[in-house]
Amino acid sequence: MSNVRQMLQKGPLHARIIERFDEMSEQLQQAARHILEHPQEVALVSMRELARNAGVQPSTMTRLAKFLDFSGYEDFRAQHADVIRVSADGFAARALQRTEAATNGEGLAFRMLQGLSAQIDRLCAPDTIEHLNKMAEQLSNARRIYVLGLRSCHSVAWHFHYVMTLLGEKTVHLDGPAGTSGDPLIRATSDDVLLAISNKLPTSLQTLELAEAAREKGMPILAITDSEVSPLVTIAEHVVLFPTESQTFFTPDAGA
Template sequence: MEQSPLTDRILKGFEAMSSQLQAAARHVLDHPRDVALLSMREQARRAGVQPATMTRLAKHLGFEGFEEIRALHADVLRERDLGFAGKAGAQVTSQKQHGDKALAGEMLRSAASQIERLGQDRTLERIVAAAETLASARRVYSLGLRSSHPVAWHLHYVLTLLGERSILLDGIAGTGADGLATATGEDVLFVASVAPYTRLSVELAEHAAALGLRVVAVTDSAVAPLAQMAAQAVIVPTDTPSFFHTMTPAFLVAEILATLIAGKAEEGALEALRRMDGHLAALDTHLKPSQTRKRK
């Protein structure tokens, strides 16, 4: 780990910290690997401060407690030291030792725990604020690349059912970003990206913000690149027993946002839904119950 993921945030507010907080902050800056691996008490001892000072530093930086800082550094350490291939090796070893059923069960329990965490008041408030921002937009630009694509696409798809309010920035032949050419300050960019962050997602979000768009982000850390520039950021967990990060919490957030936006729909959006129902019926898009019974 070359440097702490909190380096910029710490340096920005370092001069305003007390001498004790500065000592704790200097330890985080100088020993990011220790932050990931050692207990808070041991880190406090090495920094020459009381354990409570480490907690105060965490709150000063906007976290609930020092454990969030430790977990953030641990996540970065795992990403840099292992990568997908290294994680796959760890998964295979565990799978051989405990069996497929145990791994499947562990993944399901992990997902259930993460979804439960999304129900905490702090996260719910962020989701509601994000929904309000999206609902107030003239147009929503949706962006999600690589594993984050289903998150952005789902929100985009639901918004298209409500009317012509959404543009998906995922064009063929690299033309996806061209949609921002007509964007204005009345619009919002919805963007999803989790570690390892896709460079283009971050760059397009920066460009959108420079154009005056509000950015609503779904990402995995309060200090993730998107969280730093977003007007609203919903933080989702991604850890999983699998070698590949889970997108289940992020996808669920997109579902919730779409539902909340639909609930704020005015008559124009409801009329759009009626037209869509007629369109789907005219094309006989979906199997009818009688047809599904015949296929059994």
């Protein structure tokens, strides 16, 4: 993948935002998360529309730009515009231009399926494959695998656990009623691993609490999540990121 295409997908300030994310206020983090997930919007929509999409006030975008050492929002926006301008074929700009899209059910279904296909295709990136291989090796070597996925990620965690039960009794699904999900960790040791699956910030508080409990027992944490600024990233040995952009209000977990 070329440097230009990487910047089109991640944005020219991706690394800087990640590096300084923990220093930001809650409002700045909310704005930064949206820009990390939709970097092309900075160049292609107005500041007010970008702020509305991120769920913050327009002034927050200006404060974010200054926090990242720009003189103002226009300089911040220019960085993103330059990347799209130098694109050899302008595919990102054309794809994101506001054309009259089909509004019928067939058109929406096509765009949804096309989006899911693109998300799965992005998992074929070399660095993602490398992390998957390392995670698979660690899962294979573990005495026991504790699997955690709450809310919309419950089905992903359960499916992994179910498939593994067909091969033996190596997995434990952390899914107990009445707040007992973490009880099986009492028997966990440093020879085990925790596979934690989470999406859509903010990450579930219970997911973080159980991940921290596992880490305190010396267990390696393997994370599958949709954001590089997820709290799981800071405590996991290996992380696989899966995209969750959607044409609807619902977050797809096909990538996970």
